Amino acid sequence: MSRGSATPCAHCETGYHAPFGRFQRVAMRDEGPTFLMRCTMCGTLWEEAPLHARVVTDGEVRSAYPRAQI
Numbered sequence: 001m002s003r004g005s006a007t008p009c010a011h012c013e014t015g016y017h018a019p020f021g022r023f024q025r026v027a028m029r030d031e032g033p034t035f036l037m038r039c040t041m042c043g044t045l046w047e048e049a050p051l052h053a054r055v056v057t058d059g060e061v062r063s064a065y066p067r068a069q070i
């Protein structure tokens, strides 16, 4: 797994939107619902919520998605 780079790939630079095949679902949080998604190109983790999506840090993932395999 190659992560930790501060430079987003072209997908992430463009932002989180269709086509969503660029992102792979890693985990789901019931009380959102929100989804943890991983960029298939660079591995950046995104949180997808009903109204927005944003990049999340490893620390946020560990607290919000304790069962996620990251």
Ligand SMILES: [Zn+2]
Pocket (backbone or CB within 6 Å): 008, 009, 010, 011, 012, 013, 039, 040, 041, 042, 043, 044
């Ligand atoms: Zn990316």
